Amino acid sequence: MTSEWNKHERLHALRAVDTMTALLSVPAGRGAAGRLVVGRVLSGVLEALVDGDLEEEAERAEAAVRSLTDTDMASEAATRNWIVRTLRSRSDESNGDLFVGERGWVDPVEHDVWALLALGPLARRIRLWSTTLKRAAPDLGATIGVRAHQVRHWASGNSVPSPLHREALARSLGVHPAWLAAERDHSADVDLYLYDGRCPCGSEAGFTRGPVGGRGFGDVGPGGGVAWCNGCGQPLLPAGQATLLALPLMRETAPPDRWPASMDFRAVYVRDDRDLAAPWPHGLWCPGDTTRERGPVRVPGPLTEPPRTPPAPPAGAVRPRVPAPRRRAGKPGPVPKGGVERTGVEKIQAFVQWVGGGRRLTGKGHLKIADARALIEALDTGDVWNPVEHGYQHKTRSSIEMHHLQRLLTWTTAAGILHVDGDFLLPVNDSLRLTDHLPALQRALADALVDVALIVLWWPLVLSPLSERNELEHALTVMWRQLGNADGPVPASALGDAVWDAIGKGAYGEDLFADPKGAEQAMRRDLPSVLQLCQDVGLVHLRDGNPAPTPFGRSRRWAYA
Incomplete structure (x- = not known):
């Protein structure tokens, strides 16, 4: 496994993120059928990441989906963070395998997947739509009035278009300008996959109902069935209030009763041997088997109209900080004087x-x-x-x-x-x-301590429990109880003992981690980094690595609900 994916693999990863964030943003997608589809899409990304066995990766994906919490689905950013955590955990596990040499090393920093997952909705949207419509950067740039490298900067998240360039880009892609408005830069395009009572192909041929597909997956509870359009074969999930949620397709064309057991985990199947390379709706969801696929794909109907709902603001504990509107830079400040001792x-x-x-x-x-x-x-x-x-x-x-x-x-x-x-x-x-x-x-x-720590702790090869927000907040609470009761420095090892006792065991003494020893070692490895961050903002003094609370630190309360 190399750090570079081909064009097909990169596009598959982008579409997977787009699909999962859309599904998990609506109640119907969070139900049994929606989660099943999320698990199947995720399994395809895991397979490509570690070059693993698809059936094994499907089991891991289903376990990851079962662990989803309301916080993980609170916003577009929250869902992307969950996807990143899941893929990093799988890559760490693969790299630690004794037989990793047979598959290849998943680089924890340089692999393409991390850059793709770091893309915001706007950059991902530009890449998906331009690729689907077969519009290259030089072509788009010529119609907009900018050079190709500027379009590539937008598609890489290095910069954002100006209001005038947003409108020109929308016209060039054939979409309504509101879809590229700045206020939608941080929200998933759920509206793109919701339809009012009929298929996006416009057919009036009606629907055929059935299970999601695959033995063992038909019984997903009330409303868990899928409706296939009799006109184009697109599967859609009833989303309530006479709306339908378009579902992704996989490459198998045989119905589930003909699948071998090893294929039961595939995503929604296609009825009547439909051609996945056909125009929308199949073309947008499915990249096809090869990177040489050509042919026009029409713009989906909802994209030519204004979005039906305003963008949902980022919510929950993972709320991203939205910067002020872009403006011209002012006068830079002076270079700090050297030779001055500073806290x-x-x-x-x-x-x-x-x-x-x-x-x-x-x-x-x-x-x-x-x-x-x-x-x-x-x-x-x-x-x-x-x-x-x-x-x-x-x-x-x-x-x-x-x-x-x-x-x-x-x-x-x-x-x-x-x-x-x-x-x-x-x-x-x-x-x-x-x-x-x-x-x-x-x-x-000090208010930003948790956010900074989560960023800093993402880089190690083996992630520790402290790279999870809930566990980090719990660990800080435990640490501050220990520091608040001490008159002087507290040994870092004692803090590590207290933190592990609090987060490593359940209420009845059971292990909460699949690899307790490895999780504890990773936590103790990352604890000094957390203490260094605390010292950065004057919460503690470190003496030979052992923290002592400052007066400012004692005034802070680290009790997280």
């Missing part, structure tokens, strides 16, 4: 002041290398320029290699003080005022 909060304060009204970034959205070098010297971040390892000097080529400086950037963006807008790092609204009042800045940063 963690003061370093973040100096970093925000350096950004000032805005700083230009690289095309990939990173700090420019010259700016990064000046900052690590002025702020004494602890990063090493051109580090020497094993007697060999490595040339620093990107600011993302400067991990301590990147942590300062993560603090400011996760706390909603700065945000990346295209190739600029800009302040959010009046956030620069926070830098004039250090206690207010410190409180704002």
Whole structure:
């Protein structure tokens, strides 16, 4: 398994995310039949990720779907986070397999899947629609009045179109401009898959009812059956109030009673040997067997009309921080003075002041290398320029290699003080005022501790329980009880014991993790990173790695419901 997927695999992953977020955004999709389809779509992504056996991956996918909570389905971002966690867990398990060499290594950072999953709805939408309609970036750019690389930036999430470019892009794709409005950039396009009482092909031929398909999956409860259009064969799930939810198709064309047992987990089957390469609705859902498939696919009817509902705002514990509308950068701030000893909060304060009204970034959205070098010297971040390892000097080529400086950037963006807008790092609204009042800045940063920790803890190869929001919040509560009752530093090992006792066992002493020993080791590995983040914002002092609460830390309450 290489880090690069072919065009077909990348498109399949994008469509899978699009399908699962749409299904899990409506009540009908969260029912037994909808979850069954989500499991089947997810199994295809898992199979491609680890080059595994589809039947085995289907069992893992069904287990992951059973673990879904209301929080996981609270928003588009929440669903994507659940998909990322599921795929990272599977890749970690595969990489730890003794026989991984037979399949290949799933790179925890460079594999294509992580970049694809990081795409927001707008970038994913542009890629899906342009590919489905066979519109390449040079073609789209020529009709819009921009160069091809600008279209590619939009499709990669590196920048967003201006209002005028959004309208031109909508016209070029043949869709209603409201579908590309800025307020829909953070919401799943559920409306695209909902139809009022009839198939999107427009046929009046009626429907044939039946089970989702596959032995063992027919009994999914009341309303769990599928309606197949007698005109085009598209399967749809009754979604209540005379609406239908279009379902994805897989490649098998034989009905379930002819399938071998190994195919029972496939997604909704196609009746009457329909051609999956036909125009909508099949063309949008199914990429087909090869990457050489050609032919026109018409724009779905709902896309030519305004969306029926306003975009749902991000909700729940995973609410993303929506930046202010894009605006021109102001005057950048001064470079911090070097040789000044600063606390963690003061370093973040100096970093925000350096950004000032805005700083230009690289095309990939990173700090420019010259700016990064000046900052690590002025702020004494602890990063090493051109580090020497094993007697060999490595040339620093990107600011993302400067991990301590990147942590300062993560603090400011996760706390909603700065945000990346295209190739600029800009302040959010009046956030620069926070830098004039250090206690207010410190409180704002402390409020973002959980969000920052979740970002920082995503990078290790083996994820720990602390990479889950609920477990991290529980761990912080336990840690603060221990610190609040202590007069001096608390050994980090004792904190680790207390945290594991709280999150590793159930109410009756049963293990809560499939690999308790591995989960505990990963938790203890990541605990120092959490403590370092606490020190960044003055919640604790670390003495030889052992934390002692500060007066500010004692004033905080870490009790999460």
